[in-house]
Structures are given as C-alpha cells and as structure tokens.
Amino acid sequence: MTSSAIGRRALLRGAALAGGSLALARWFPAWAQPVSAGIAPDMPMLSGEEIAMRIAHQPITIDGRTSHGIAMNGTIPAPLIRLREGQNVRIAVTNALDEDSSIHWHGLLVPADMDGVPGISFPGIRPGETFVYEFPVVQSGTYWFHSHSGLQEQLGHYGPMIIDPAGEDPVRYDREHVIVLSDYSTMHPHLVFRRLKQQGGYFNYQRQTVAGLLDGRDQSLGERLAWGRMRMDPTDIADVTGSTYSFLVNGHGPEDNWTGLFRAGERVRLRFINAAAMTIFNVRIPGLRMTVVQADGLNVRPVPVEELQITVAETYDVIVEPEDRAYTLVAEASDRSGMGRATLAPRAGMTAPVPALRERPLATMRDMGMGDMDHGDGDHGQAGDGVDHSAMGHGVPSVQGAGSGGEMSHSMRDFSNAPGVARTPTVQSIAPMPVDRTGEPGQGLDGVEHRVLTYRDLMALDRNPDIRAPSRSLQLHLTGNMERYMWAFDGVKFSDFPDPIPFRQDERVRITLVNDTMMAHPIHLHGHFFELVTGHAEFAPRKHTVNVAPGGSVTFDVTTDAVGDWAFHCHLLYHMHAGMMQVITVRPEGDAR
Structure with missing residues (x-):
C-alpha cells in the first residue's frame, strides 16, 4: 500500500497484529524473541509482517527531571523493530501530533517513496x-x-532496528x-536553534581562560592573538554541549x-547506534577490549580496539568478553562537556568506577584545513582533487609550528574562493590545504595511549558487489558561517533550492567531500x-554515513543503483536545518529528466 491514509479497520487490524505478536512471543523463532540473547527487558520490541506505530507527545524523565518529548508507542527511544532479511513488512504509522511527522528508515535500502523524507520522497x-x-x-x-x-x-x-540475516550470522555471540546513544535538552529544539543563530558559540562554556594560559593547558598568548585576529575559537568543537544536553544510553541519563x-x-554483542541530534561520542569500556565486527550494518573484518569514535547516525557492532565483574560503559561527548554512562555487569545492582571527563580538545591548524603545518605526519595531498590551491590565492599562512606562538600572516577569510563554490555568506572560509584524515582516530583522540578505531582500520568481510572503476568524479565542498550559523554544500543552502545533483542508474561515481569548516560533519x-x-x-x-573531519x-x-530522489545531508540536525542538505536524483538511462 502506497497511499498515505488507510481505513480504521485496517489500522485496528495492524495494531491487533502488533500487540498479538508480543503476546505470542514465546512461539517466535529465537531471532524474534523480545528478550532474545539478552536484549534489555526494558526495551519493548515489535516484529512480524504487520506493525503499528503511533507518534505522540510524551513526558520524558531523565535523572529524576521530567520534561517534554515525542515518543513512538509511548517509549523513548521507540520500541526495537526486529525483522528478518527476505521478509516483507508493512508498518502503519499514525501521527497523533499537531504537526506533520515522518519516519526515515536510516540505512535501509527501500523504494524511494518509502524513504520517509517529506518534500523529497513523500508528502x-x-x-x-x-x-x-x-x-x-x-x-x-x-x-x-x-x-x-x-x-x-x-x-x-x-528508535533502533535490527535485521537478522536470512542465513547463518558470521558473527558468533552468546x-x-x-x-542507543542520544542527547536531550529541556530547552525546546527551536529555541536551541534560535540561540545558535544569535551566537554560534552560545552553548560553549569551555572557552580558554587566564588560568589555562598560566598553567599551560591552553594556547599561548601569541596563538590566542592570532586565532583572535581570524575570529576563530579553538574550543569550538561542538555547537550544542553538555551545558544544556543530557547524554543518554537507551533513554537513561548518567544517574x-x-x-x-x-x-x-x-x-x-553490543550494537551501538548514535541517534543523537548533535553529539559525536567517544566510546570505551575501561578494562574491556572491544572487537569491531560491523559498521553501518555491514560486516567487517574484526578489529580489536579500546575506543572508537561514533559520529551522529553511524552504527558499530562490537564483541566483548567480560569477566565476572562490573564495567562502566562510557560515551563521552567529543568536546568532553559531558558523557553518557551505563553499566555492564553479571548481576543487577553492581557498578564500576566512572572515569572523570578528559581534558577538552583544542582545534589546530590542521582542523582549519592548513594541512600538516603543525603535524609532522599524514597525507600532504590537497583533498585528492589534483588542484593547485596556491595558484588560486590560497597561500598557506606562515606559522612557526604548533605551540610555538608563531603568527599567521593571512586570515582564513582570505580563502573564500574555490572552483564550484558559490561566493555567498555561507562561505566563511575555504580550507587552503585539506588532507585525507581517514587514518586519524577523531578530534581529541590522537594523543591517547590505547588503540582507537580509524576508518582505515575497516575492511569489508566480503568482496564488494561492484568493483568497477568510477567513470567520473565529483567534488563537493562543505561550507559554513559559524557567526551567522549558516551551513551548505558548495555555498548554497537547501532553502535556496539548488538543482538536484544528477546521476544515471548504475553509474559508478567517485565523490570527494572537502570540509572547509572547523566543525566535523557526518554526511x-x-x-x-x-x-x-x-x-x-x-x-x-561500505557505509551510508561518514564523518568528514574539520579541514579534511x-x-x-x-x-547509483536506486532510481528516485534521495536526500544527501549533514546528519548534525541543526546543520541540516540551517541548510547543509542536497538532493541527488537517479534516473534510468534514456530518461530525459
């Protein structure tokens, strides 16, 4: 059924089937059991061929404080939907709000009219x-x-969704x-956005201080003056921080x-989902090694790590083998303004020590797209685009190295021109020398002593289905203006109605994303x-979401094998809302559109 409305009888039938599926759960196969293999009993589950969901206002209580939320079937997060590869599913979604709503099935390969993006794939x-x-x-x-x-x-x-394989799962677990990691504020999201428009760093309570200058924790005076002349703030790691956010694990606050x-x-098996609006998390379990076995739903060759950075909208599955004691699961915000905290334990009521927040990171010249000027390693290429940026007036500011207090002879505002980038207010700067940072562990994690996952550590478990060489290439710049809180692709906001990016069905294309901003963007x-x-x-x-590091x-x-119109955007909610979104359109060969 593709119509937007169904009759009362059909809706009641769907609800009855969904409710009945829970009542008959003990007759389900193992993969469909609500608490199969140790799934948390406080996370309700829906499965089967017919599922009913209701979107409605709901109070949410976090660490003893009650505020307003939007729930599905009365829970935040929504009930776990558990399906099986090869089945067909009909999910009847009723909107009990006083405004339009939708559900997008993140990472699922569905027909375009089922993708759930208003104005692009359905109304x-x-x-x-x-x-x-x-x-x-x-x-x-x-x-x-x-x-x-x-x-x-x-x-x-x-809410979370797990799809069990039709055959044997290559990942062995007991x-x-x-x-589900997320962030929540008692401040209404439209007010949060209004505050960001008024002042991009409104929620940044971790700015540098005189005390930090005196004890050497922060930049030197010379560095501060240089960054000040550029009107850039090296503590500006996250737009919305622990000053207003509670960081949640399965809807639970740290307390x-x-x-x-x-x-x-x-x-x-721990199935991590970053469902946050704006928070990139650094995840670790002190005293317990994690082996990464899946990324964005697809199996990878096992990678043992002690920590991983999971950007907004990514998923990672890991295997752990705990001993007979409690462990603290730490989901630390990347700017270290707060953390989500949970416990893994052999018995209820056990806890483990909760580590203190680590020192907050500072942005560097590398995060400003100035290459390896303050790093002696890495790729010195320029975004892989073969373009001589110095020929475009993107001369690299002269510095004397990291921590030297060297002065910069140019402002980043001088670098506001690049091929294909519209000269608009959304282009505050162009990274003069961006580099591929997929071999780096994430902002603020390059100095830790244990192993942290990088994208280059990931290898697909199975050979990719299409190994053709690309027939063409495309470069897109991620641009922004933090002072005015405007974000865009190639300087053009979504509200300015850019033309869709055209592709032909089954075309093989190489796309390079260049981050001209000081913020990470999960695309x-x-x-x-x-x-x-x-x-x-x-x-x-193979992934559906990738974090593009600052200046990287x-x-x-x-x-492009899926015909239709598809959203392509930054998954930081307020960045998307402020304009960093595009549409790609895939048409069959011979289609004149």
Missing part, C-alpha cells in the same frame, strides 16, 4: 493521518529510524545488547545508569551504500 504524515510504509527487507544488520520532520528527532523521535547483564565467559546518503577509498580495493568498507576530506565510490 509527510499529517496530523491524525496514518501512512503505511511497505517494503521488502533486502539486507541485515544494525540500523535505526527517526523523524525527518522539523526538529522532532531532538525530542526523542528515534548475548546481545542494543545501545539512571542503564545496566546490561551478562554471564562471565559469554561473548556479548549521510539516502538509499545507497558507498565504498570509502582508504586503500582496501575490493574490500573497501573523504573520498568514496558509489554505484
């Missing part, structure tokens, strides 16, 4: 109406779903826990301390997976 779900999403399930892995309407995602409109149980000796492509160009050839990791670049190859 949205109006108040009081029901829309039936119907699609075949053609993949397996860890995914999630969320609103693509307004700023509802920030209020709790998101128990699993779904770990609530969500706990996942295990038996000593088990192989426990998500709807309807497709792409292969990161990280040196692994036919075993390149990311290159990927994509086969």
Whole structure:
C-alpha cells in the first residue's frame, strides 16, 4: 500500500497484529524473541509482517527531571523493530501530533517513496493521518529510524532496528545488547536553534581562560592573538554541549545508569547506534577490549580496539568478553562537556568506577584545513582533487609550528574562493590545504595511549558487489558561517533550492567531500551504500554515513543503483536545518529528466 491514509479497520487490524505478536512471543523463532540473547527487558520490541506505530507527545524523565518529548508507542527511544532479511513488512504509522511527522528508515535500502523524507520522497504524515510504509527487507544488520520532520528527532523521535540475516550470522555471540546513544535538552529544539543563530558559540562554556594560559593547558598568548585576529575559537568543537544536553544510553541519563547483564565467559554483542541530534561520542569500556565486527550494518573484518569514535547516525557492532565483574560503559561527548554512562555487569545492582571527563580538545591548524603545518605526519595531498590551491590565492599562512606562538600572516577569510563554490555568506572560509584524515582516530583522540578505531582500520568481510572503476568524479565542498550559523554544500543552502545533483542508474561515481569548516560533519546518503577509498580495493568498507573531519576530506565510490530522489545531508540536525542538505536524483538511462 502506497497511499498515505488507510481505513480504521485496517489500522485496528495492524495494531491487533502488533500487540498479538508480543503476546505470542514465546512461539517466535529465537531471532524474534523480545528478550532474545539478552536484549534489555526494558526495551519493548515489535516484529512480524504487520506493525503499528503511533507518534505522540510524551513526558520524558531523565535523572529524576521530567520534561517534554515525542515518543513512538509511548517509549523513548521507540520500541526495537526486529525483522528478518527476505521478509516483507508493512508498518502503519499514525501521527497523533499537531504537526506533520515522518519516519526515515536510516540505512535501509527501500523504494524511494518509502524513504520517509517529506518534500523529497513523500508528502509527510499529517496530523491524525496514518501512512503505511511497505517494503521488502533486502539486507541485515544494525540500523535505526527517526523523524525527518522539523526538529522532532531532538525530542526523542528515534528508535533502533535490527535485521537478522536470512542465513547463518558470521558473527558468533552468546548475548546481545542494543545501545542507543542520544542527547536531550529541556530547552525546546527551536529555541536551541534560535540561540545558535544569535551566537554560534552560545552553548560553549569551555572557552580558554587566564588560568589555562598560566598553567599551560591552553594556547599561548601569541596563538590566542592570532586565532583572535581570524575570529576563530579553538574550543569550538561542538555547537550544542553538555551545558544544556543530557547524554543518554537507551533513554537513561548518567544517574539512571542503564545496566546490561551478562554471564562471565559469554561473548556479548553490543550494537551501538548514535541517534543523537548533535553529539559525536567517544566510546570505551575501561578494562574491556572491544572487537569491531560491523559498521553501518555491514560486516567487517574484526578489529580489536579500546575506543572508537561514533559520529551522529553511524552504527558499530562490537564483541566483548567480560569477566565476572562490573564495567562502566562510557560515551563521552567529543568536546568532553559531558558523557553518557551505563553499566555492564553479571548481576543487577553492581557498578564500576566512572572515569572523570578528559581534558577538552583544542582545534589546530590542521582542523582549519592548513594541512600538516603543525603535524609532522599524514597525507600532504590537497583533498585528492589534483588542484593547485596556491595558484588560486590560497597561500598557506606562515606559522612557526604548533605551540610555538608563531603568527599567521593571512586570515582564513582570505580563502573564500574555490572552483564550484558559490561566493555567498555561507562561505566563511575555504580550507587552503585539506588532507585525507581517514587514518586519524577523531578530534581529541590522537594523543591517547590505547588503540582507537580509524576508518582505515575497516575492511569489508566480503568482496564488494561492484568493483568497477568510477567513470567520473565529483567534488563537493562543505561550507559554513559559524557567526551567522549558516551551513551548505558548495555555498548554497537547501532553502535556496539548488538543482538536484544528477546521476544515471548504475553509474559508478567517485565523490570527494572537502570540509572547509572547523566543525566535523557526518554526511549521510539516502538509499545507497558507498565504498570509502582508504586503500582496501575490493574490500573497501561500505557505509551510508561518514564523518568528514574539520579541514579534511573523504573520498568514496558509489554505484547509483536506486532510481528516485534521495536526500544527501549533514546528519548534525541543526546543520541540516540551517541548510547543509542536497538532493541527488537517479534516473534510468534514456530518461530525459
């Protein structure tokens, strides 16, 4: 069914089937059990061929404080939807809000009219109406779903989805826990956005101080003066911070301390989903090594690490083998303004020490797109584009190295011109010498002593389905103006109605994203997976979301095999809302459109 409204009888039938599926759960196969393999009992589950969901206002209580949220079927996060590869599913979604809503199935390969983006793939779900999403399930892995309407995602409109493989799962485990990471503010999201428009650093309470200058923790006086002349703030790592956010694990605040149980000796699968609106998390479990086995729902060759950075909208599955004691699961905000905290334990009521927040990071010349000027390593290429940026007037400011107090002879504002980038107020700067940073662990993690996951560590478990060489290449710049809080692709905001980026069906294209800003941007492509160009050839990791580091670049190859119009955007909610979104259109060969 593709119509947006269904009759009362059909809706009641769907609700009855969904409710009945829970009542008959003990007769389900193992993969469909609500608490199968140790899934948290406080996370309700929906499964089967017919599912009913209701979007409505809901109070949310975090660490003893109650505020307003938007829930699905009365819970935040929404109930876990568990499906099986090869099945068909019909999900009837009723909107009980007083505004339009939607659900986007993040990372799922569905027909374009089922993708759930109002204005692009369907009209949205109006108040009081029901829309039936119907699609075949053609993949397996860890995914999630969320609103693509307004700023509802920030209020709790998101939930996890697990799709079990049709055959044997190559990942061996005895128990699993779904770990949904998110952020929540008692401040209404539209007010948060208004504050950001008034002052880009409104929520940054970690600026440099005189005390930091005296004890050497922060920049030297010379460095501060140089950054000040550029009107740049090296502490500006995250737009919305722990000053207003609570960081949640499965809807629980740090004091609530969500706990996942295990038996000593088990192989426990943790399915991490970053459902935050704006927060990039650094995840670790002190005293317990994690082995990464899946990224964005697709299996990868096992990688043992002690920490990983999970950007907004990514998923990672890891295997841990805990001993008979409690462990603290730490999800630290990348700017270190706060953390989400949970416990893994063999028995209820056990806890482990909670580590203190680590020293907050400072942006560097590298984060400003000035290459390796304050690093003696890395790729000295310029975004892989073959362009001589110095010939375009993008001369590199002269500095004397990191921490030297050297002065910069140019302002980043001098670098506001590049091929294909519109000269608009959304282009505050162009990175003069961006480099591929996929071999780096993430902002603020390059100095830790243990192993941290990087994109270059990832290799697909199976050979990629399309290993053709790209027939053409495309470069896109991620641009912004922090002072006016404007974000865009190539200097053009989505509200300015840019032309869709055209592709032909089954075309093989190499795309390079160049980040001309000082902020990280998790870029998500709807309807497709792409292969990161990280040196692994036919075993390149396939993803649907990639974090583009400040002043860095990311290159990927994509086969545009899904006909239709698809959203392509930064998954930082307020960046997307402020304009960093585009549409790619895929048309069959011979289609004149």
